[in-house]
Amino acid sequence: MLKIPSHFSSEDWERLPPPKGRLCGLSRTTLFELVEQGEIKSAVIRKPGAQKGIRLIFMPSLAAYLETCVEEPKVKSLAKSSKIFG
Numbered sequence: 001m002l003k004i005p006s007h008f009s010s011e012d013w014e015r016l017p018p019p020k021g022r023l024c025g026l027s028r029t030t031l032f033e034l035v036e037q038g039e040i041k042s043a044v045i046r047k048p049g050a051q052k053g054i055r056l057i058f059m060p061s062l063a064a065y066l067e068t069c070v071e072e073p074k075v076k077s078l079a080k081s082s083k084i085f086g
Contacts (some may be wrong), residue, residue: 013043016055024062031057039065 016031017023024030036079041061046053 013060014059016042016057023057024066026062031062034062034065053057 014023017028019028021028026034031040031042035041035042035055035057039061041058043056044053045056
């Protein structure tokens with residue numbers, strides 16, 4: 001597996017994972033889709049005239065998006081489990 005150099009990562013920015021790689025459990029394709037939908041922020045760094053570059057994901061925006069996906073735990077009502085109490 002390709003190791004991403006540490007100088008391309010920080011607490012706020014992470015490099016897009018290589019093909020078949022994952023970031024926070026999300027595939028590269030899913031991350032691209034979230035960027036295109038405006039759900040998360042990213043930046044592309046490329047040299048002038050270059051077609052390819054390095055895409056970085058803004059981790060606070062990814063964390064905020066994941067927070068919106070959190071499901072609240074479902075609590076069972078004690079009234080429904082009245083068989084326990086008689």
